[in-house]
Amino acid sequence: MTVKQLSLPELARACARSGVTGVGLWREPVQAYGIAAAARLMREEGLRVTSLCRGGFLTATAPAERRRAIDDNRVAIEEAAALGTDTLVLVSGGLPEGSRDLPGARERVADALAELAPYARERGVRLAIEPLHPMYAADRCVVSTLGQALELAERFPAEQVGVVVDTYHLWWDDRVPELIARAGAATGADGTLPGGRIVVFQVADWITPLPAGVLLGRGQLGDGAVDLRAFRARVDAAGYAGPVEVELFNEGLWARDGGDVLAETVERYVRHVLG
Template sequence: MTDVRPPVGLVDSGKGSNPIPAGGVAPEAEFDVPSGLPAGTPTPRAGDARLARLSLNQRTTANWNLREAIDGTVAAGLSSIGLWREPIAEVGLATAVGWIEASGLRVSTICRGGFFTTADPVERRNAHDENLRALDEAAALGAPTLVLVPGGLPEGSKDLVGARSRAAEAVAALALEAKARGVVLGIEPMNPIFAADRGVVSTLAQALDIAEQFAADEVGVVVDTFHLWWEPGVEQQIARAGAGERIVSYQVCDWITPLPADTLLSRGMMGDGHIDFPAFTRAVATAGYTGDIEVEIFNAEVWAAPGAEVLATLARRYATLVHPHL
């Protein structure tokens, strides 16, 4: 990361986001993460109406534990958070529930269930049982959605069609269990570069083909800009999802190049890459989605930055690139 911060003692001249007020004292300059460039706009603060639907997906601040993530989200003025199961397990479900209730935050999603493409009967049963535990956690935390990452090809297999079929069968086995708990299963289609090891459902169209076999209050889809921005006809598929009330989560981050060696970490801060957020967001809004919008970023430089700076940057980018188009 290039550090372009001004020398100590100097302040923004007024060309950036923090102009010196006439006759006053300049506010402290703000800088974007991970670029280090001066912020283009002031950071929205607690009480700003633009933050009402913004949710922090916990992996965006992976250097924070659950307690820190909750406190940081509240301090930033957000009202919802997307939780991951591993940090919940570290403190125990009862503790996590207590912390969330005391914080007043909504839980936008629980991540993650899924990983059920195995052909082995014992492993399939184990995966089903693990997803039932994930549903229990989501229900306890008041999360409306359990995000499902289907999983990749089983070790040694090249049967992509079979893996997709087993993923659909696994969803079918969970649908009524989810409904009984008041949680909707959210199938997350993943960019095709992850088809072998992480997500055999590669397009929104494929995810909808599965979801539409069930009631809308049982199975929906996760619309993630990183995974779907490339999909031909994605606007029509978003409209299809909206018509069936299938969109259970809208997640945003950017697609950056060059891709890092670990492509899982190729998610970027909104505005740092190639995705047209205004157009994509308008499509989601037109489809009727009115829920929380999670910022989910897997990026080594973002993870290494102070969490408060990450939240400030994502709030600024959300307020300029996403919120105006809802």
């Protein structure tokens, strides 16, 4: 999505030219291109699919609506497996219309995970709960903190359900350092699990003033308030050794040449995340 102006073939070729070896994909463009064709394209260009985004939206109360959500997440799990990724990112969903019951909504997410986690594990896919900034709690994600995400994930085996650490959503929370350490300390059934419950690490910057559509306010790395190097050091210390995804939703970036944005993003990543 950082360079959504590129088609999947353009994206794959641009990544290959830029030395990028992995890419997190979103369901909609992959479905439009074709699951099998997308998987083949990524393999041919030497790219690993690091994650598929997104499943979730599991907070509905109406039985028929809940069943549709479960069924769609089962399809998402199958898509992830077909693409060769072991990670499906979940955005939990907001409050149902007319509801103010945040704890109840989170409990319905847990109920859905109980059904989905074994199904995913059978297909080699791990579910990754992504906490979103509290400004999204009403309409998009009732899981607002890393602590809330861990409380849900910890009801299930660590090799089945983990969490996403996304700098854009978590940078403001002073409990994040201890929670990253807690997530990293989790172990699997065999007593080991590199990175513990940290399944995905995503980086983006927080810029102000926020645009009218806050969803599109993710800043280019180094342009905002987030201490990206400190986040990287924390997840490293927690034992995470997986890929780092840059996820930027920004209309200004989307209006530019996608290849130029990708090259700039690689340079910013080296300077502000690795540097």
